[in-house]
Structures are given as structure tokens and as C-alpha cells.
Amino acid sequence: MSPEVALHRISPELRPMLCSVVRDGRVGLDSTNCLRVTDLKTGCTSLTPGPCCDRFKLHIPYAGETLKWDIIFNAQYPELPPDFIFGEDAEFLPEPSELPHLVQWDAGDPECLLQLVKELIQQYHHYQCQRLRESSRLLFEYDSLLEDPNYGRNMEIYAGRKNSWTGEFSARFLLKLPVDFSNIPVYLLKDTALDPGEDVALLSVSFEDAEATQVFPKLFLSPSIEQGVVEYDAEGFTKLTLLLMWKDFCFLVHVDLPLYFPRDQPTLTFQSVYHFTNSGQLYSQVQVSYPYSPRWDGNEMAKRAKAYFKSFIPQFQEGAFANGKL
Amino acid sequence: METPEPGPADGEERLVELRPRTRSNPEGAEDRRSSTGSLGGNSNPNISQPAVGSRVEGEGEASTSDSPTQQQPTLTTPVPPPAEYQLRVPRVNCPEKVIICLDLSEEMSLPKLESFNGSKTNALNISQKMIEMFVRTKHKIDKRHEFALVVVNDDSLWLSGFTSDPRELCSCLYDLETNVCESFNLEDLLNVIRQKIELPSMDNVQTIPPPYVVRTVLIYSRNAGQLQFNPSEAVSKMLQSPYFFFDVVYLHNGMEEQGDDTSWRDNYTSFCNLDSKGMCYRFEVSLSGPAIELHNCMAKLLAHPLQRPFQSHASYSLLEGEDPQDIEATV
Numbered sequence: 001m002s003p004e005v006a007l008h009r010i011s012p013e014l015r016p017m018l019c020s021v022v023r024d025g026r027v028g029l030d031s032t033n034c035l036r037v038t039d040l041k042t043g044c045t046s047l048t049p050g051p052c053c054d055r056f057k058l059h060i061p062y063a064g065e066t067l068k069w070d071i072i073f074n075a076q077y078p079e080l081p082p083d084f085i086f087g088e089d090a091e092f093l094p095e096p097s098e099l100p101h102l103v104q105w106d107a108g109d110p111e112c113l114l115q116l117v118k119e120l121i122q123q124y125h126h127y128q129c130q131r132l133r134e135s136s137r138l139l140f141e142y143d144s145l146l147e148d149p150n151y152g153r154n155m156e157i158y159a160g161r162k163n164s165w166t167g168e169f170s171a172r173f174l175l176k177l178p179v180d181f182s183n184i185p186v187y188l189l190k191d192t193a194l195d196p197g198e199d200v201a202l203l204s205v206s207f208e209d210a211e212a213t214q215v216f217p218k219l220f221l222s223p224s225i226e227q228g229v230v231e232y233d234a235e236g237f238t239k240l241t242l243l244l245m246w247k248d249f250c251f252l253v254h255v256d257l258p259l260y261f262p263r264d265q266p267t268l269t270f271q272s273v274y275h276f277t278n279s280g281q282l283y284s285q286v287q288v289s290y291p292y293s294p295r296w297d298g299n300e301m302a303k304r305a306k307a308y309f310k311s312f313i314p315q316f317q318e319g320a321f322a323n324g325k326l
Numbered sequence: 327m328e329t330p331e332p333g334p335a336d337g338e339e340r341l342v343e344l345r346p347r348t349r350s351n352p353e354g355a356e357d358r359r360s361s362t363g364s365l366g367g368n369s370n371p372n373i374s375q376p377a378v379g380s381r382v383e384g385e386g387e388a389s390t391s392d393s394p395t396q397q398q399p400t401l402t403t404p405v406p407p408p409a410e411y412q413l414r415v416p417r418v419n420c421p422e423k424v425i426i427c428l429d430l431s432e433e434m435s436l437p438k439l440e441s442f443n444g445s446k447t448n449a450l451n452i453s454q455k456m457i458e459m460f461v462r463t464k465h466k467i468d469k470r471h472e473f474a475l476v477v478v479n480d481d482s483l484w485l486s487g488f489t490s491d492p493r494e495l496c497s498c499l500y501d502l503e504t505n506v507c508e509s510f511n512l513e514d515l516l517n518v519i520r521q522k523i524e525l526p527s528m529d530n531v532q533t534i535p536p537p538y539v540v541r542t543v544l545i546y547s548r549n550a551g552q553l554q555f556n557p558s559e560a561v562s563k564m565l566q567s568p569y570f571f572f573d574v575v576y577l578h579n580g581m582e583e584q585g586d587d588t589s590w591r592d593n594y595t596s597f598c599n600l601d602s603k604g605m606c607y608r609f610e611v612s613l614s615g616p617a618i619e620l621h622n623c624m625a626k627l628l629a630h631p632l633q634r635p636f637q638s639h640a641s642y643s644l645l646e647g648e649d650p651q652d653i654e655a656t657v
Contacts, residue, residue, distance in 0.1 A: 228640070228641065228642040229629070229633060229634070230628045230630065230633075230634075231419050231467050231468065231628070231629065231630040231633055232633065233419060234416075234417060234419045234633070239467075241467050241628075243625055243626065243628065243629070243642050244642055245622075245642040245643055248618060248622075249618070250625040250626075252463065252625070252628070254466070254467070271463065273459060273621055273622070273624075273625040274442070274455075274459075274618070274621050276455075276458075276459075281462075282459065282462050282463060282466065326441070326442060326455070
């Protein structure tokens with residue numbers, strides 16, 4: 001349902017609030033992550049002249065999932081706050097006192113519903129974090145992240161159902177840089193995961209069970225690698241530059257992640273810090289077919305990358321001194 | 327991953343080992359451990375909790391969290407910020423405006439540096455090449471970065487910039503000559519810079535990334551005389567902005583001066599003291615050492631100021647030997 005259709009059909013008294021939600025309701029920097037509205041219905045009798053829809057489903061991207069919450073107003077009493085049904089999360093029962101925009105619901109404020117939704121998402125996040133306590137391992141991960149003021153407040157956690165066969169608990173953490181304008185954790189590209197540890201370039205860490213079919217690799221996980229990071233794309237995480245040293249020589253490695261990473265392997269461009277080409281460009285060499293498998297997990301990728309660098313750098317250095325201009 | 331029950335020292339220690347020293351925790355969990363042994367990275371417990379309800383807006387919390395961000399009044403010797411709380415700008419790779427300040431005093435043309443093939447070369451020569459490497463590499467990483475060139479004699483002169491085209495800057499780079507300089511006027515240099523830049527306004531420094539940051543990279547080689555610096559309020563304010571960085575490469579003659587002359591170490595310390603936020607990078611390199619050291623400093627300065635670790639934590643030795651910290655703890 002397009003926003004325009006929804007706005008056309010909603011009861012006029014509720015329109016300003018719905019407008020705010022569909023037009024400005026972003027939970028991410030990516031504009032495609034606007035909140036979506038479907039299943040617009042009315043609780044009025046069929047004799048009521050339209051437009052009089054007063055309830056709908058709100059789709060909220062969160063931690064790699066889409067929450068579908070029912071929001072139910074009453075067209076006869078538009079000044080009242082709505083009821084919520086939180087999809088299948090029957091156990092999610094937010095404390096009303098923690099929802100300021102519910103406690104002080106102001107039907108005259110077009111932003112009120114959107115703010116309330118944001119507060120609910122925060123409560124939902126809190127609820128998900130509580131569920132992590134069922135797994136001591138994941139809890140450790142979570143607690144470690146929480147301690148950091150930059151990231152503790154900017155996580156999305158989805159704690160999935162326990163796998164009834166293995167008893168394993170699966171969860172997904174989405175972390176972002178604190179670049180959020182609306183105070184809601186940002187949902188970034190869920191298929192790109194560049195994670196040097198619990199840290200800034202982490203996008204998505206999926207703790208799956210043994211039968212996981214999806215790999216969420218954590219490239220360059222080791223702390224020693226991330227200390228050598230020169231610069232990286234902090235929004236799409238599609239590129240990263242590392243400074244490495246080998247026997248007192250510095251090297252740069254530019255890593256470019258293709259669109260369908262990890263299916264497609266990253267492009268590595270090695271660059272000398274000392275040499276230019278004869279035409280005055282930076283002396284560099286591109287490698288696209290080094291040992292790689294999309295089935296490696298993040299740690300494996302990091303290990304293999306390191307091994308590859310170690311094997312390749314000496315010949316790169318030789319080539320630079322032989323063919324490059326100092 | 328089995329973690330033992332956190333006992334007093336042992337359990338905590340184990341947790342500390344497993345928790346990588348990450349960029350989010352640059353000082354390492356162990357450094358920031360409070361006396362209770364907790365790993366709390368922040369002395370203010372309110373900040374480390376996820377935002378819940380109205381506490382985010384509370385007046386009390388706001389005033390607590392704001393206190394470390396208060397600007398220091400003008401000081402000539404700034405106090406380093408407390409280790410347990412650092413005001414961090416989001417680690418976003420926003421565009422940089424890099425102002426390269428090149429000292430043109432005669433020390434720069436003394437042929438004392440040892441080049442790769444063993445012959446002697448001078449610091450100006452190497453600086454030109456490394457500056458070219460720097461701007462070209464930054465441009466390759468992100469075409470939004472901009473560059474400017476300032477040359478420093480007795481006074482400072484803004485030669486070129488801002489431009490995002492590395493060739494434009496490089497075209498000014500190779501026609502330079504050194505000369506005898508009487509003194510170094512740091513205040514003048516910073517004023518020249520201050521007049522050419524506008525720093526982004528500081529709203530929500532910790533959550534909203536700036537549209538750009540300004541970074542000065544000073545390549546400096548004078549050894550005679552003590553650094554005199556009594557900054558005006560405007561200059562101090564610039565130095566203290568979270569969006570302004572002042573990196574220095576100090577080329578020194580390596581000798582401790584005799585008599586009443588200042589040793590290079592004192593000057594180097596003075597530069598270090600300008601960095602009240604602990605966010606800047608400083609290098610000291612000997613003018614008669616291997617040229618590769620100078621190149622390597624410039625390479626390390628490639629790092630984006632918002633994304634680089636504290637200088638003391640930076641490490642590039644990934645490929646050297648076995649990593650004791652190759653921990654797979656976060657999976």
C-alpha cells in the first residue's frame with residue numbers, strides 16, 4: 001500500500017499522525033527503510049461514511065527481521081491513544097510507564113504516534129536483550145557490547161527461538177555506528193558483514209546453530225588488524241584500507257567488497273607507500289583471484305587473508321623496488 | 327565458549343583476556359577497570375545502559391554526561407583528559423580537509439637522510455614524495471577529501487587549497503626552496519589556518535557525525551630555540567574542537583643540546599602538550615636516520631582521524647610472527 005493510499009483512507013482525525021509515520025518514519029538512514037503500512041481497516045460500522053479507517057499493520061525493520069505490529073485506533077474516539085498487538089511476540093509486554101508518549105498522549109501532536117512507536121521499539125530491544133539471558137555465551141557478547149557507550153545504545157538484537165533439536169539458542173546482533181538521527185538503531189545492509197570484532201565496522205553477527213546456511217563473515221577480526229585500519233566506509237562497509245608492516249616496510253591493502261559478498265570475493269589492491277609508477281601514479285597491484293571460499297566464516301577469512309598477505313607481500317615488495325620509482 | 331564463573335580476580339582476568347582490545351575500547355578493558363574489577367568502560371553507569379524511557383532526556387543525566395565535553399578554559403599547558411571518559415565523535419569516514427604544513431627552514435635541505443640505496447638525501451626531497459603519496463592515496467580512498475598546502479618560513483604562507491585534486495596540490499610542491507629561518511611562529515601558523523577554515527558546529531558531538539573534519543599535518547624540522555606558544559582564545563578554541571586535529575612530524579637532529587639550548591625533546595614535548603584531547607598523532611624522526619622512517623610516518627598519518635586508534639594503540643605488525651591476540655572470542 002502506498003503512503004498516499006493509506007493517507008487517503010485513514011480517518012481524517014488520524015491522518016496527521018499517520019502522515020508523520022509514513023513520511024518521516026525512518027528507522028534507518030537508508031530511505032528504503034521507511035516504516036510501511038498495510039492492512040488498513042476500520043472498526044466502524046459499514047454505515048459510517050468514509051474515509052474512516054482506524055487500524056493498520058505497521059512494518060518495522062529491525063535486526064534483520066520485519067516486525068509487524070497492529071496499531072488500533074478508534075475512529076469514534078480519535079483523541080485516545082491506540083492499542084498495539086506485537087505480532088507473534090505475545091510475551092512482549094512493555095511497561096506503559098516507560099512510554100512517555102503513551103503516558104502523555106497528545107492526539108493533537110502529529111509526531112506523537114511516531115514517537116510512541118520509537119519508544120516501543122526501544123522497549124522491544126530491551127525485551128530482546130532480556131531474552132539473551134537464556135544463553136550465557138550470547139549474554140557475554142551482549143554485556144561486552146553494552147559496556148561501551150558508543151555501541152551499547154546502538155544495537156539491535158533479535159533473539160530467535162531455541163532450536164528444539166540442539167537446544168541451541170540463536171540470535172542476531174546488529175550494530176551500527178552512532179550516526180542515528182532519530183534515536184532508533186539503524187538497520188544497515190544485512191547481507192554485508194564486515195566485522196573487526198565488537199566494533200565499529202560490525203554490521204551483523206549471526207549466531208546460528210550448526211546447520212546454519214548463511215555465513216556472516218567477520219573480515220579482519222583480529223584486533224591487530226583493526227589497529228592498522230586506515231579508513232573504511234562506515235555506511236555501506238564496502239571498502240576498507242589497511243596499513244601493514246613487514247620488516248620495517250609499510251604496505252597498504254585496499255579491500256573492496258563486491259555487491260554479492262561473500263559469494264563474490266573481495267578485490268585486494270596492494271599499494272606501495274614508497275613507489276610511484278613511471279607515469280607518476282601510485283604503485284599498486286590488484287589481486288582478484290587469491291585463495292578464497294564464501295563458506296569460510298569470519299575468523300577463517302581473516303586467518304586466510306593474513307596468510308595470503310604474508311605470502312604475497314615479499315614478491316610485491318620485490319616488484320615495487322624493481323619496477324617502481326622511488 | 328565456556329566462561330568460568332566470574333570470581334574476584336581470576337574470573338575478571340579471564341574475561342579481560344577474551345575480550346579483544348577493540349576500537350570501541352581502545353584503552354583495553356583492563357586499563358579501564360574500576361576498582362571493583364568491573365569492565366565498565368565508563369564511570370557514568372547511566373551512559374552504558376541502553377536508553378530506556380525518559381532517562382535519556384533527564385536533566386540529571388544530561389548534566390553528568392555533558393561535563394567531560396565542556397571546553398577547557400584557555401590553558402597553555404592543557405591537562406590530558408581523564409582516561410575513563412573520552413568524548414568520541416562517531417567513527418565515520420567523513421571527508422577530511424587536510425592542511426599540510428611544510429617547514430622550509432634550511433635544516434630541510436641538509437643531505438643527512440639515508441635513502442634506500444644508501445645515498446644521502448634531504449628531508450625536503452622525501453617530504454615532497456611522501457606528501458604526494460599521501461594526497462594521492464587519500465584521494466584514492468575517498469575523492470571527497472580536500473587538501474591544502476602551507477609553507478612555513480619565519481611566517482606561514484597559504485600556498486594552495488583547498489582542493490580535492492591531488493595534482494593541483496602537487497604542482498605547488500616541487501618548486502620550493504628552503505632558507506634560513508630566524509624563528510618559528512606557531513601562533514601565526516595556526517592563525518593562518520584559522521582564517522581559512524570553518525569548523526563544523528558542535529551539536530550532538532557524540533551521535534551526529536560532522537560533515538567534515540579539519541586536520542593539520544605539520545612537518546617540522548627546526549631545532550634551535552624553544553617553542554614559544556601563547557595561543558589566543560580563538561586559536562585555543564580551534565585546537566580544542568573535536569573536529570580539529572593537529573598532527574606533527576618532528577624531524578630532529580637527534581642530539582641533546584648542550585648548554586642552555588633547548589633539546590629537541592623539549593620542543594617535541596611542547597607539541598605533544600598541544601594535544602589536549604589525546605586524539606592527535608605525533609612522530610619524531612631523526613634527520614640523519616633512514617628515510618624510510620619518514621615515509622612510514624606519513625603512511626601512518628593516512629589514517630582517518632575519526633577512525634584511527636589512539637596513537638599508543640596503533641599497531642601495524644599484523645604480519646609479524648604469531649599473534650598472541652588472535653582470539654576468536656566474539657563468535
